[in-house]
Amino acid sequence: MPADDPRTRFRLRGGLRSTTVVLALGAALFSLGALGPVPRSGPAAAPAGAPAASAGTPAARGGGPDATVESLRARVRRLPSDAEGWAALGMAYVQQARSTADPATYGRAEAALRRSLDVQPSGNAPAATGMGALEAARHRFGHALTWARRAVEANPYSAPAHGVLADALTQLGRYEESFEAVQRMCDLKPDSAALARASYSWELRGDTGRAVELMTRSLGAAGTPAETAFARTHLSTLALESGRAQAALRHAEAGLAAVPGDAALLEARARARTVLGQTPGAVADFTAALAVAPLPQYLLGLGDLRLSVGDTAGAEAQYDVLRAQETLRRSGGEAADADAILFEADHGDPATAVRMGRTAVRERPFLAVHDALGWALHRAGRDREALEQADSALRLGTASAPFHYHRGLINRALGQPEAEHADLRRALAIDPRFHPVHAPRARTALSRIGSTR
Known part of the structure; x- marks a missing residue:
């Protein structure tokens, strides 16, 4: 398709509009299409296994992260002065780490990329x-x-x-600049990676129909199993967050037929099955995803599912693993992600969650982090500050059911029943089954409001 095709152009300068957003997509995009010649539990989770390379690059042609790494290692052994080969190996390691949740692999990725930069210090766009x-x-x-x-x-x-530039700008809360970078990426090469980012940019601005259209085109342009899995995962999530659980299940199953055992697709199917009441299948899918990559959002998803059906001991077993992961994160000095902040607020110490959230929002002033900090402040009894953060999370008009649910309960704590009612109604209108625990609570709160009117 020509780069100036009007169906690809975003009209970015038209301003921000209300959104239905899969915020997970933002984190997963980091490695999508990142190599030239890049986070459901909640709105902040980052699925593993996003494609690491554009079609046509050495990393893209491998049979999977492990196979790609081995072939590229063989290449740089034969050609130790091959800067492009070292860069490709580095990105393959990034993909492998995202697929397996093994942070040690990031060290190998950095070593390979630094080697590429040593071989070619200037003008080395692939390594940079x-x-x-x-x-x-x-x-x-x-x-x-x-x-x-x-x-x-x-x-x-x-x-x-330009894709990696867009990803970083998005997570830093610089949305207009990120949209410009996505536009430039599509102008240069409207491939599967660019179309996926274009889809996300339309979600952020509220056009779910355009988002689905562009992600469908991303699927059609997919040149690798990773790109296919990525597009299917997010088409499933788009459908689920629009209240279309059967469609979400079909996308996840189609993806798993093409890419068996993909952890992100297993999670997507688990969440669709959760909504459809297929609890044993959902538990099996979460468990299978965790066997591939023990990521926090999978642990939290399985824990919340078990809690929703009364399996408190099973839920606590998952939460204990999350607590252990959080201890490791703190020892490494890393800022918490939104899921960790929300988990600490709900299942740990709200004051600690507030400290985590303040640190995180300084480093990553993204919508989901504002939401998580707002919820932590609410749980700590600091509701006026919480409302400021909740408003920041929704400042683009984001049609996120969890965000509206959180702000609704903050408004209740502030004695604002009309605002509470509006937010809870909005949450359930976006997705009436957005969470196995919180959606029923939202319905109960709405009934209570209705009975007092």
Whole structure:
């Protein structure tokens, strides 16, 4: 499709509009299409296994992360001065780490990318792009932005470099600039990776129909199993968050037929099955996803599902693993993600959650982090401050059921029943079964409001 096709153009300068957003997509995009010649539990989770390379690159042609790593390691052994080969190996390691949740692999990724930069210190856009994707995957978004700009400076015509630039800007809350970067990426090369980011940009601005259209086109343009899995995962999530659970299940199953055992697709099917009341199947899918990658959103999803059916001991077993992961994160000095903040607020110490949230929002002023900090403040009894953060989370008009649910309960605590009613109604209108525990609570709260009117 021509780069100036009006169906691809976003009309970015038209301003921000209300949204239905799969916020998970933002984090997963970090490694989607990141290599040239890149987070459901809740709105902040980042699915594993996002495609690591554009079609046509060495990393893209491998049979999977492990196979790709091995073939590229063989390549750089034969050609130790091959800067592009080292860059491709580095991005393959990033993909492998995202698929397996093994943070040690990030060290190998950095070593390979640094080797590429040693071989070719200047004008090395692939390695700079890879470093940007790596830093984004580590949630070091300021560093990711620096590397992405270096990549764009080295090669202004690199679509993947503009993609990583867009990802970093999005997570730093610089939405208009991120939309411009996505536009440039699509102008240069409207492939599967660019179309996926375009889909996300339309979600952020409230056009779910356009988002689905563009993600469907991303699926049609997919040149690798990873790109296919990515598009199917997010088509499933778009459907689920629009209240279409059967469609969500069909997308997840179609993806698993093409890419068996993909953890993100297993999670997507688990969430669809949860909504459809297929609890044993949902438990099996969450368990299978955890066997591939023990990511926090899978643990939290399975824990919340078990809690919703009265299996308190089973839920606590998942939550205990989450607590252990959080201890490791703190020892490494990393800022918490939104899921960790929400979990601490609900199942730990709200004051600690507030401290985690304040640190996180300084480093990553993204919508989901504002929401998580707002909820932590509410749980700590600081509702006026909480409302400021909840409003920041919804400042783009985001049609997120969890965000509206959180703000609704904050408004209740502030004695504002009309605002509470409006937010809870909005949450259930967006997705009447948005969470196995919180959606029933939202319905109960609405009934209570109705009975007092």
